[in-house]
Amino acid sequence: MRSTNSTNSKSWLVAASILAAFALSACGGDDDAASTNTDGATATTSEPKEGESAPAAPSGNAPAPSGEAVRSAKVRISGFAYDPDPVTIQVGGKVTWLNEDAEPHTATAEDGAFDTGVLEEGKLKSESFKEAGTFTYVCTIHPGMNGTVEVVEPG
Numbered sequence: 001m002r003s004t005n006s007t008n009s010k011s012w013l014v015a016a017s018i019l020a021a022f023a024l025s026a027c028g029g030d031d032d033a034a035s036t037n038t039d040g041a042t043a044t045t046s047e048p049k050e051g052e053s054a055p056a057a058p059s060g061n062a063p064a065p066s067g068e069a070v071r072s073a074k075v076r077i078s079g080f081a082y083d084p085d086p087v088t089i090q091v092g093g094k095v096t097w098l099n100e101d102a103e104p105h106t107a108t109a110e111d112g113a114f115d116t117g118v119l120e121e122g123k124l125k126s127e128s129f130k131e132a133g134t135f136t137y138v139c140t141i142h143p144g145m146n147g148t149v150e151v152v153e154p155g
Contacts, residue, residue, distance in 0.1 A: 069152045074098060077105045077119070077139075082147035089129060090154045096126040105139045107147065 071093045076083045078100040087095055097107045099119040107116045107125070113135055116125035129135070129151040139145035 069093070069150075069154070072096065075107070075147065076100055077107075077145075080105075080142055080145055082107070082145065085146075086148035086150050088150040088152060091132050091151055092128070092130060093151070094126050094128045095149055096124055098122075098124040103141075105141060105145065107137050108140045110136045110138060 069088045069090045071090050072095070073084075073087045073089050073093070074096045075085070075087055076098055080101065080103075082097075089095060097116055097119060099105050099121055102121050104118045104120050106118055107114075107127075109115065114127040114137070116127065118141070119125055129149065132151050132153050135149040135151065137147050137149065
């Protein structure tokens with residue numbers, strides 16, 4: 001005959017195991033959205049679920065450990081502003097814009113060198129920069145939004 005204490009312990013372990021399995025199965029997910037770059041490559045980001053906000057992207061444009069410009073950078077569009085601004089990358093590098101606003105935005109070069117097209121909330125778009133220079137851009141929907149990409153030769 002089993003003791004009541006042993007049966008209660010086993011019942012507790014079974015219940016805890018079921019709860020742990022349920023919690024783990026609720027994690028993750030693969031609801032990805034993709035946007036296509038001008039060079040035909042595809043960038044992927046997770047769509048926030050209803051009631052969730054987009055994951056926070058690191059802000060700032062920290063230089064590479066060598067002190068040189070970064071090879072790629074992410075610019076968050078939030079609060080009707082580009083962050084970071086300016087962004088500095090190496091020649092051949094890329095900038096990815098992620099729209100965290102509920103309103104649609106663009107990142108369109110004033111000289112026509114690049115155009116992300118309209119980015120809805122949660123969408124992203126990348127552009128590669130093959131030449132050194134300073135590229136100013138604007139949101140064509142909200143002309144008060146301006147940004148700059150500085151492209152430098154690797155040091």
